[in-house]
Amino acid sequence: MAVRYFTTTADSGDGSLRDVIADAAAGDIIQPSPSLLVGDGPLVISLSSFLSIPRRLTFEGGSGRVRLDGQKSTRLVTVQTSATVTFSDFDFVRGSNTSTGGCIVATTNGANIVLNRCLIAGNRNSTSLGDITTSSSSVRWSSVVCNDSILCGGSSQALSTARIDSYTLNRCTVAAYVSNYQLTAGNVDSIITNTSVLSP
Secondary structure: OOEEEEOOOOOOOOOOHHHHHHHOOOOOEEEEOHHHOOOOOOEEEEOOOOEEEOOOOEEEOOOOOEEEEOOOOOOOEEEOOOOEEEEEOEEEEOOEEOOOOOOEEEOOOOEEEEEEOOEEEOOEEOOOOEEEEEOOOOOOEEEEEEEOOEEEOOOOEEEOHHHEEEEEEEOOEEEOOOOOOOOOOOOOEEEEEOOEEOOO
């Protein structure tokens, strides 16, 4: 396990988050370089295509936070591993993919994700899918865990619960989804603690 740093907020190229993901080994931790942590507000990475996560990685945004911005033109993240992927202090905003999901999509059965202190907002999905979903009905998340996070303002629902084996929402807020904002019931094990689920 190693700590790897991205040194630019550019979408691609040497030192970009995309470049560091490609070079990272399973179990590595990815953080912004301290040289980027100047000034106020999040570090914004404007994506032209989604980030592919092929192995177990941990992403830490730190005190400045990291914002992945799809610019209303691309999905934000695709998880291509059944190992656990963890994001802390990240924002996922303005992702778009109306054939599947615009935010975080698993393409491998048994994928697992943990979101700590994250914001998911303003993403555009297929009307029947959520901000956290899978690439097809034959693919299922093993688990989705959200701690101290905010999920809001999507075009459909927060989680595609029919495609998730189990999910946990702990100290979260779920709000302002156009339809199915209430986390549709499916054949799913769920734990919801100290979480507010608000109507649009």
